[in-house]
Amino acid sequence: MNIYVLLKKTFDTEEKITVQGGRIEDDGAEFIINPYDEYAIEEAIVQRDAHDGEITVVTIGDEDSEKQLRTALAMGADKAVLINTEEDLEDGDQFTTAKILEAYFEGKDADLILAGNVAIDEASGQVGPRLAELLGIPYVTTITSLSIDGAAVSIEKDVEGDVEVIETSLPLLVTCQQGLNDPRYPSLPGIMKAKKKPLEELEIDDLDLDEDDVEAKTKTIDIYLPPEKEAGKVLEGEIADQVKELVSLLKNDKKVL
Amino acid sequence: MSDKLLVIGEVRDNDIRNVSFEAIAAAKQISADAEIVGVLLSDNDLTSAGEEFIAHGADSVITVTHENLKEYTSEGYGQAILEIIDELSPNGIVMGHTSIGKDLTPKIASRLSAGLISDVVDIEKDGDDAVYIRPIYSGKAFEKKAFEDDFTFVTIRPNNIPALEKDTSRSGDVTAKDVDIKDLRTIVKEVVRKASEGVDLSEANVIVAGGRGVKSADGFKPLYELAEVLGGAVGASRGACDADYCDYALQIGQTGKVVTPDLYIAVGISGAIQHLAGMSNSKVIVAINKDPESNIFNVADYGIVGDLFEVIPLLIEEIKKVKA
Ligand SMILES: Cc1cc2nc3c(=O)[nH]c(=O)nc-3n(C[C@H](O)[C@H](O)[C@H](O)COP(=O)(O)OP(=O)(O)OC[C@H]3O[C@@H](n4cnc5c(N)ncnc54)[C@H](O)[C@@H]3O)c2cc1C
Ligand SMILES: Cc1cc2nc3c(=O)[nH]c(=O)nc-3n(C[C@H](O)[C@H](O)[C@H](O)COP(=O)(O)OP(=O)(O)OC[C@H]3O[C@@H](n4cnc5c(N)ncnc54)[C@H](O)[C@@H]3O)c2cc1C
Numbered sequence: 001m002n003i004y005v006l007l008k009k010t011f012d013t014e015e016k017i018t019v020q021g022g023r024i025e026d027d028g029a030e031f032i033i034n035p036y037d038e039y040a041i042e043e044a045i046v047q048r049d050a051h052d053g054e055i056t057v058v059t060i061g062d063e064d065s066e067k068q069l070r071t072a073l074a075m076g077a078d079k080a081v082l083i084n085t086e087e088d089l090e091d092g093d094q095f096t097t098a099k100i101l102e103a104y105f106e107g108k109d110a111d112l113i114l115a116g117n118v119a120i121d122e123a124s125g126q127v128g129p130r131l132a133e134l135l136g137i138p139y140v141t142t143i144t145s146l147s148i149d150g151a152a153v154s155i156e157k158d159v160e161g162d163v164e165v166i167e168t169s170l171p172l173l174v175t176c177q178q179g180l181n182d183p184r185y186p187s188l189p190g191i192m193k194a195k196k197k198p199l200e201e202l203e204i205d206d207l208d209l210d211e212d213d214v215e216a217k218t219k220t221i222d223i224y225l226p227p228e229k230e231a232g233k234v235l236e237g238e239i240a241d242q243v244k245e246l247v248s249l250l251k252n253d254k255k256v257l
Numbered sequence: 258m259s260d261k262l263l264v265i266g267e268v269r270d271n272d273i274r275n276v277s278f279e280a281i282a283a284a285k286q287i288s289a290d291a292e293i294v295g296v297l298l299s300d301n302d303l304t305s306a307g308e309e310f311i312a313h314g315a316d317s318v319i320t321v322t323h324e325n326l327k328e329y330t331s332e333g334y335g336q337a338i339l340e341i342i343d344e345l346s347p348n349g350i351v352m353g354h355t356s357i358g359k360d361l362t363p364k365i366a367s368r369l370s371a372g373l374i375s376d377v378v379d380i381e382k383d384g385d386d387a388v389y390i391r392p393i394y395s396g397k398a399f400e401k402k403a404f405e406d407d408f409t410f411v412t413i414r415p416n417n418i419p420a421l422e423k424d425t426s427r428s429g430d431v432t433a434k435d436v437d438i439k440d441l442r443t444i445v446k447e448v449v450r451k452a453s454e455g456v457d458l459s460e461a462n463v464i465v466a467g468g469r470g471v472k473s474a475d476g477f478k479p480l481y482e483l484a485e486v487l488g489g490a491v492g493a494s495r496g497a498c499d500a501d502y503c504d505y506a507l508q509i510g511q512t513g514k515v516v517t518p519d520l521y522i523a524v525g526i527s528g529a530i531q532h533l534a535g536m537s538n539s540k541v542i543v544a545i546n547k548d549p550e551s552n553i554f555n556v557a558d559y560g561i562v563g564d565l566f567e568v569i570p571l572l573i574e575e576i577k578k579v580k581a
Contacts (some may be wrong), residue, residue, distance in 0.1 A: 015531055017397040024398065071555050094363070095372055120511060120534075121394055125377040129331070129363035138332065138442040141360045160356045160459065160514060161506025164328070165447040178495075178512040179505065217372025217408075221388060221401040232542075234549070234560040243571040244314060246543065251579055254541045256463070256520040257487070 001053030001148075001170075002108070003044045005077065006101065006115040006127065009061055009068045010034045013120065022222045033068045036116030038075075038105055038183035039176035043146060044114050045076040046181065051148060053111070054078045064088040066199065073194035074186030080199040093216040098130035100214055103207040105135055113173040116143045125175070129210040132173035140166055142177040258451045260291035261345065262409070264315060265338065265352040265361075268299050268306055275460045276353030276413070278420035281314040283413045285421070286380045287387045292316050294345060298337050300327035307431030314421045317429045319345075324544060325438035328445035329357050331364050337436045338365060349409030355459070358412045364412050373410045376401045378417040378517075378538065394533035395511055415459045416517040417538070451506035456490040458507065463489025463520045466509055466536070469496035470546065471523020477503055479569045482526060486576050492516065494526045510535035525565050528553030545569070 002144070011017070012030040019025065019231040019247035034042070044055045046156070059065050062084060083100060085092065105113075115128035132139035144163070145156035155166040158177045186194070204211070233249075235242040251257040262284040266277035277376045284293050295315035303320035310318050319335040323569045334357070342350075342365075350365070352358045366373035379390040389402045389411055404410075458464065464484075465484040467477050477491065484491045492514070493507040509516055511534040521539035526532060528544070528551055536542070537556050544557035545568050554560045561568055 011394065013395070017394050019398060024394070029516060093372065095366075095370070097399045100318060118511075123393060123395075124363075125359050126363040126366070126373055126375060129360065130367040133367035139364075140443060142356070157449075158505075161504070161508070162451040163449040163451060164445050165449070166443055167446055168443040179532070215405075217370075217405050218374055218402050219402055219405055223393070223398055223400045225398055226396070226400055229556065232544075232554060232557040232560055234554060239561070239563050239567055239570055242563070243575050245570060246561060247572070247575045247579055250520065250541065250543070254520075254558070256541050257576065257579060 001048065001051045002111045003048055003053055003159040004108075004110050004113045005037065005040045005044050005055060005057045005072065005112065006131075007037045007041070007059045007068060007072060008034045008116070008119045009059065009065050010121045010204070017055045017178070019223055019225055019227065022224070024223060031064065031068065031161075033071060034116050034119045036120075036176055036178075037177070039180045039230060040114035040116055041072050041077060042181045043077050043176060045184075047112065047146070047148060055056045056081060058101070058104060059083065060085060060097055069199055070194050071186060073199070074190040074199045075184055076190065079197060082199065082201045083207070084201055084203055089211065089214065091216050092214070093218045094130060095124040095217045096122055098134055099129050100204070100207065100209065101127070101131045102134040103209045104202070105131075111170045112148075115173065115175045117175040117177045128173055128175040135173070137171045137173055138168050139173040139175070140168060141175040143174045144177050144179040146174065166250050215231055260288040260349065261347045262288060262291045262293055262349045262351060263342070263345070263347045264293055265350065266295055266297045266306075266310055267353060267355060267357055268297055268303065271301065271306070273297070273309055274353065274355070274457075275420060276355060276415040277310075278313040278442065279415065279418045280351045280353055280413055281310070282375070282421045283418045283517055284349075284381060285314060286418065287349065287351070287409055294319060294347065296338060296341055298326045298334055300324050303433070304431055310426050311427050311429040312423050314358035314427075315429060318431045320431060320433050320499070321436050322433060323438045325441060328443055330443050330445060331361050332441050332443060333438045335362050335364050335368070336438050338437050339368060341434065342369070348407060352412050353361070354412035354414045359506055362410065362412050371408045371410050372404050372406070373405070373412070375411045375412045377411050380418065386507070392538065393531070395530055396537045402484050414515060414517065451504050456488070458490045458492055458509070458512050459516055461490035462518050463487040464492045464509070464516055464518045464539075465489060465522045465524065466494065466526060467497050467502065467524050468494040468526030469500055471497060471502055472525075474502045476566070479573065483522070483569055483573050484578070486573055486580065487520070489518070489520070494529075494532050496526070523553050523557070524569065527551045528556060566581065
């Protein structure tokens with residue numbers, strides 16, 4: 001089976017966010033694999049081990065994205081591809097990202113593409129479904145279980161807490177939700193092997209794309225931090241009195257009761 | 258010429274979801290004199306739902322009823338909506354940022370080669386142009402976005418943009434359209450309902466959420482009682498779900514539901530960033546936790562440092578008193 005994983009690098013969840021001139025300051029920030037893409041990598045490994053085949057992890061990013069790709073290889077992916085847009089493109093949005101991926105997948109005969117359900121930074125959840133539509137293949141988002149039998153696929157999908165049982169077929173794109181699996185940590189031998197696994201670097205030119213084809217449809221006007229919240233009030237005194245005070249504040253000051 | 262905006266509504270168990278009414282209000286904010294065309298899909302007759310949509314601000318409604326629209330699939334809904342778009346050539350589309358909205362809108366945007374701004378919580382005007390505000394980095398920052406061209410496509414987060422007052426004197430056409438929905442490659446075989454009946458968590462005005470501190474499934478019982486006296490819903494942290502105190506259907510946060518109630522009461526929840534991502538925009542936040550250092554107090558408006566098993570019963574009694 002020809003399996004692909006879409007990977008985005010994101011800020012480490014615990015990073016403090018600072019804004020400089022309407023942009024997120026990312027100098028010196030720690031980056032990680034988007035957590036939902038870890039589910040995608042793990043699932044790809046499970047499916048490859050059950051059905052044979054090869055896993056290629058693909059990211060659109062910059063030079064530094066190599067680190068996250070090596071981690072994916074150390075977990076067990078076979079090959080990695082970095083589409084480096086640093087030199088060619090200044091702005092991009094989800095349309096841009098999906099168009100670049102479409103060009104990459106041209107002629108690739110993917111059986112299964114796994115993406116994260118959402119990237120924890122910009123968090124639109126658009127890239128997976130957009131790409132599937134461009135490739136003309138079906139997709140299922142927020143999956144929590146995947147079983148493949150020949151070309152037939154059975155899926156459990158999380159729908160705001162309810163579970164849908166879905167039947168579909170390969171080729172297919174899925175986006176991964178918490179609950180699908182427990183991503184493994186790279187093992188030491190895995191890390192050693194990853195250094196020798198192939199990592200291909202491509203640029204927009206290699207993909208037969210013009211800058212015009214991928215021009216963003218949306219623009220970011222500003223980025224800002226939420227207004228500093230007034231320090232909350234921690235109540236004091238006997239618990240029973242605190243409860244009385246709380247109810248009075250909710251009713252009279254905040255008018256939410 | 259004035260704008261024409263499509264608002265895609267969601268019908269669940271014959272009722273329109275509140276976020277769909279909010280989407281109508283959002284469309285009006287985007288363009289005050291736009292013609293608003295509602296779109297409703299189901300396997301049932303939608304005449305009365307269509308009238309309900311008009312009472313909430315739509316100028317007309319197009320309905321598609323087809324047996325293959327019983328359960329949502331991106332392909333089934335996509336076929337119906339793309340045909341309507343083809344016929345009406347709207348300048349924009351607005352929908353709720355719900356499970357269906359998240360799944361469907363990128364497909365349609367992709368087909369139209371359009372931009373899509375997802376999970377909008379507020380709309381501002383810059384002259385005639387709309388500017389959209391959305392949380393990023395798990396709610397640690399916000400971005401303002403706009404479209405490069407003149408096609409508008411947004412999904413809105415539930416409970417942030419108030420719906421318009423219902424006005425039953427409004428009138429407008431509800432037109433049933435025939436679309437053949439066929440060749441579906443994904444089929445929903447079964448839906449296992451886990452979310453409890455009653456108040457929908459993502460639309461609830463009051464939420465009482467429990468965490469690992471609640472210690473057991475039994476420990477959740479007082480939280481249900483508190484939610485009931487407040488007319489709200491019960492939610493949970495992932496800690497509580499992982500420990501099997503409650504179903505994942507209740508999980509609030511980055512992976513679970515994103516909620517913006519008027520009142521959020523966090524009980525025995527430490528306030529991890531992934532949890533905050535789902536609730537930090539709530540209007541009033543109350544934290545009950547025995548650890549004064551716990552991070553939840555940093556986002557809370559009011560905090561009680563104490564044992565939840567002592568605080569909750571007192572709180573139930575006190576609220577009953579003021580509600581009586
Ligand atoms: C040339 C270029 C320039 C950009 N410039 C900016 C900028 O100036 N400011 C800015 O804020 N953003 C910029 N972006 C990023 C872009 O706006 C989005 O972050 C990106 O499209 C992903 O969207 P999302 O974060 O909403 O991901 P989601 O749609 O939420 O991601 C879902 C899943 O899609 C896959 N995916 C997402 N992104 C990628 C990727 N890059 N590579 C591989 N798989 C991916 C992953 O599996 C991920 O889990 C740029 C992107 C490009 C290509
Ligand atoms: C990719 C990813 C996605 C995630 N998504 C989510 C998500 O969507 N939602 C989510 O919630 N988490 C999510 N998490 C998990 C998150 O990081 C935390 O682990 C989780 O929120 C912790 O749950 P908790 O606060 O209930 O438990 P804990 O952190 O264990 O906190 C329990 C709290 O209860 C208090 N307590 C204990 N006993 C009492 C008592 N008797 N009275 C009062 N207080 C008491 C303690 O002081 C403590 O603060 C995610 C993590 C990852 C990696």
